[in-house]
Amino acid sequence: MQLSKSQSNKNSPLIHYNFSGYLKELLKMFFVFFKIGFVTFGGGMAMLPILERELAQKRDWTTFEDLMDYYAIAQITPGIIAVNVATFLGYKRLGVFGGIITTLGVVFPSLIVISIIAAFLSSIEHIPEVQHALIGMNIAVAAMLTKILWTFIKTTIKTWKNIFGIVLALLAFVAVAIFKIDSSILILIGALSGLSLHGIQILSKKRKERGQEK
Missing domain, CATH: 1.10.287 (Helix Hairpins)
Structure with a gap:
């Protein structure tokens, strides 16, 4: 499906598609945010570099400056930062249904993984290998947050x-x-x-x- 120049403007609040094209874009956004939710560890702030790569660099759906604005708004609105940001991005690109789809996409991976972990965590959390793996994950998240801090400083x-x-x-x-x-x-x-x-x-x-x- 081809878009006109005005339709492909990433700053447009809602891109106009025919019905089948709109459904395809909704599915595309769902799977993109499902992927983002699945590979994000460390909370909403740790999601920023992944959002920048997947949405700003790869797909040109937004800009890093816009992401910064969404994060600022998400900080002062009720709810989880990652979910709020996903909702803002989806709504800006595809309207109300876009906001709903991106929210579901970013939440589903956590729901699935946490449900699986909760079923087995009590029986494996005392294992030394598991404890060391969790420590390593925390270190990786700390490194990601440090990178985010530096990006914030350079941009703001x-x-x-x-x-x-x-x-x-x-x-x-x-x-x-x-x-x-x-x-x-x-x-x-x-x-x-x-x-x-x-x-x-x-x-x-x-x-x-x-x-x-x-």
């Missing part, structure tokens, strides 16, 4: 000249690490700070324009 704080971003990031780190402030509160404060800075920049620009006119 564009250059070291961005003093506002650096100061805000340091204050947020201190608030979480030392004062144990809830992350959702910090995200809201960050959003308000960004809006305030944008407003100040607009006012400053208008003042300069008025000064030039005089």
